[in-house]
Amino acid sequence: xxxxxxxxxxxxxxxxxxxxxxxxxxxxxxxxxxxxxxxxxxxxxxxxxxxxxxxxxxxxxxxxxxxxxxxxxxxxxxxxxxxxxxxxxxxxxxxxxxxxxxxxxxxxxxxxxxxxxxxxxxxxxxxxxxxxxxxxxxxxxxxxxxxxxxxxxxxxxxxxxxxxxxxxxxxxxxxxxxxxxxxxxxxxxx
Numbered sequence: 001x002x003x004x005x006x007x008x009x010x011x012x013x014x015x016x017x018x019x020x021x022x023x024x025x026x027x028x029x030x031x032x033x034x035x036x037x038x039x040x041x042x043x044x045x046x047x048x049x050x051x052x053x054x055x056x057x058x059x060x061x062x063x064x065x066x067x068x069x070x071x072x073x074x075x076x077x078x079x080x081x082x083x084x085x086x087x088x089x090x091x092x093x094x095x096x097x098x099x100x101x102x103x104x105x106x107x108x109x110x111x112x113x114x115x116x117x118x119x120x121x122x123x124x125x126x127x128x129x130x131x132x133x134x135x136x137x138x139x140x141x142x143x144x145x146x147x148x149x150x151x152x153x154x155x156x157x158x159x160x161x162x163x164x165x166x167x168x169x170x171x172x173x174x175x176x177x178x179x180x181x182x183x184x185x186x187x188x189x190x
Contacts (some may be wrong), residue, residue, distance in 0.1 A: 001167030002061040002081040005151050011161035014054030018153035019043035025144050025152035029114055042108040044141040059104040059141040067096035082145050085138045092136035110135040
């Protein structure tokens with residue numbers, strides 16, 4: 001069973017520290033020493049705030065991932081229990097965005113070596129001028145794959161709102177719920 005991260009909305013204060021930690025974890029350069037217009041600030045989770053609650057939304061690493069099932073060229077795969085996007089083959093078609101039941105995928109500008117990737121074959125028009133368009137690709141949580149400390153959002157959250165959920169945690173939760181139900185049924189039968 002795939003591992004995933006969830007956040008407790010009762011603990012989340014909407015500070016967006018997790019978003020910054022995510023960007024830092026996935027940046028090759030120090031974002032704090034770069035000019036703001038040169039920063040590839042594309043967190044792989046998104047804090048949603050309402051009048052009553054705030055919480056980050058991120059990929060649940062679905063077992064039968066709808067995003068992977070609809071990807072027309074196989075850019076989304078399950079690698080060692082993590083649903084990953086191959087940014088080299090992603091064509092930015094937005095099909096995965098539409099398929100994700102959590103809204104956990106964004107479309108972002110592609111970067112390579114700190115520079116925006118330009119599509120040589122596609123031009124756009126603005127103010128009656130043609131220019132080459134930036135390549136857009138899908139972006140989502142990858143559990144900070146390869147990061148020694150695991151997901152940066154879990155490590156940095158000041159309120160401890162995040163929890164890593166592993167397969168054994170899900171199995172234990174289901175068993176506990178079943179035990180609770182049987183105990184409640186036993187009490188009703190008395």
